[in-house]
Amino acid sequence: MNDAQKRWLPFELHTHTFHSDGKQTLLELAEGAKALGFSGVALTDHNTMTGLAGKEHVSRQTGVEIIPGLEWTTFFGHMVTLGIKEYVDWRNLSPFHLHRGIEDVHRQGGLAGVAHPFRVGSPMCTGCFWEFEVSDWRQIDYIEVWSGLFPSIQRINARAFAFWTDLLNRGFRIAATSGRDWHVPGPVSEPVSATFLGLSAAAANPESQPLADAAVDALRHGAASVSVGPLPLLSVRTEDGRELAGIGEAVMIPQGEPRKAVLASLSVDFAARDGQWELQKRTVEFRLNSNRGELAATELSRDRPVATCPIDASGVTWLRGEMYGVMHGVHTMIGFTNPIYFDIH
Structure with missing residues (x-):
């Protein structure tokens, strides 16, 4: 879903x-x-x-x-x-x-x-x-x-x-x-x-x-x-727009089919618990991390809360989002998603 x-x-x-x-x-x-x-x-x-x-x-x-x-x-x-x-x-x-x-x-x-x-x-x-x-x-x-x-x-x-x-x-x-x-x-x-x-x-x-x-x-x-701040979200879909999986779900890849490029949809809901947190920069950095290391990164803000990144899913078994920003004068991770998994069946 x-x-x-x-x-x-x-x-x-x-x-x-x-x-x-x-x-x-x-x-x-x-x-x-x-x-x-x-x-x-x-x-x-x-x-x-x-x-x-x-x-x-x-x-x-x-x-x-x-x-x-x-x-x-x-x-x-x-x-x-x-x-x-x-x-x-x-x-x-x-x-x-x-x-x-x-x-x-x-x-x-x-x-x-x-x-x-x-x-x-x-x-x-x-x-x-x-x-x-x-x-x-x-x-x-x-x-x-x-x-x-x-x-x-x-x-x-x-x-x-x-x-x-x-x-x-x-x-x-x-x-x-x-x-x-x-x-x-x-x-x-x-x-x-x-x-x-x-x-x-x-x-x-x-x-x-x-x-x-x-x-x-x-x-x-x-x-x-x-x-500790806004809500990071992540999903993946095919290049033609077909939804594959959301957080906690698995992308099913048929046996013998090569893993092709997929599109990762990154978003931040800045309205989540709004008023309970304060960022000292307008933007947050959203990184895509995986068992293969970091695959992509982009900046998001209230004015641009959504981005799409093509990624090479070859060898990827899990993928998660990590959100970084500045709070209390410290640049640190301020949020992360649970993984999306990649299955061969």
């Missing part, structure tokens, strides 16, 4: 209330999320789901969707689980038996994601550094590659982003998200990241599917784009 045909909504996917180590109620969290332009939050308290009591009332009162979740907090790493209906016990997880817990999450239709894998561990943050042995990365649904405020300038996040890229190069199709790890209410002075999830028009209809479930499904299929 064309990304423009999806409804891209901003979510915060890693939060806490006083039911674990946060200092806010669920209502305060939702009110804070609304003030920051979020459509929804995932409540991921440490090893408990008691904070979700009354979430329907909070959603009706604030208009902010609440995705049920839980952060497994162990000595060997933290894992955020989303979209689960019932508590999943974390206490029998050893460094070598992580998949037992993941299977329980998947049985409920939920997602399991690695949280802040390179954050400093004990004694500063017990278990924050990821030490679980993952025997099959295909069972991991996503990695929180951006954590905290103004995440792109943090070294731990650069490591996580590079780790995710290496997994993509090894052939694993794992989504990437951001997570503030939000504990405390109140205003912030640093850029706040959002994970935009691409919902189809039908999926976003609450009569056909609850918004929280539609958001989890979008992430399950890799329809996610991350930004």
Whole structure:
């Protein structure tokens, strides 16, 4: 599906209330999320789901969707689980038996994601550094590659982003998200990241599917784009204009058919969470990166928010967009899309 045909909504996917180590109620969290332009939050308290009591009332009162979740907090790493209906016990997880817990999450239709894998561990943050042995990365649904405020300038996040890229190069199709790890209410002075999830028009209809479930499904299929500013989007089509794939989708190439040039459609939605961020230059640089390295780059702005770049798809297995700009006096990555994949069948 064309990304423009999806409804891209901003979510915060890693939060806490006083039911674990946060200092806010669920209502305060939702009110804070609304003030920051979020459509929804995932409540991921440490090893408990008691904070979700009354979430329907909070959603009706604030208009902010609440995705049920839980952060497994162990000595060997933290894992955020989303979209689960019932508590999943974390206490029998050893460094070598992580998949037992993941299977329980998947049985409920939920997602399991690695949280802040390179954050400093004990004694500063017990278990924050990821030490679980993952025997099959295909069972991991996503990695929180951006954590905290103004995440792109943090070294731990650069490591996580590079780790995710290496997994993509090894052939694993794992989504990437951001997570503030939000504990405390109140205003912030640093850029706040959002994970935009691409919902189809039908999926976003609450009569056909609850918004929280539609958001989890979008992430399950890799329809996610991350930004501290405007929303970067990416799709590919043939030279004659036929749509091939959007974010999280795969371009199907018949066996034996040579990979020809395709057109990459790059766009930036500058209206997304407008007023919640400020760029210090009128333009952003949009780069196309892949397993073959950088393939193209162009500048986009409110006056020119869309561009088309021909690329040679030979040898390409994944393709993503990366958006760079100047915030708080720093030139840095301010957003990225999840990949489009290339399949031979």
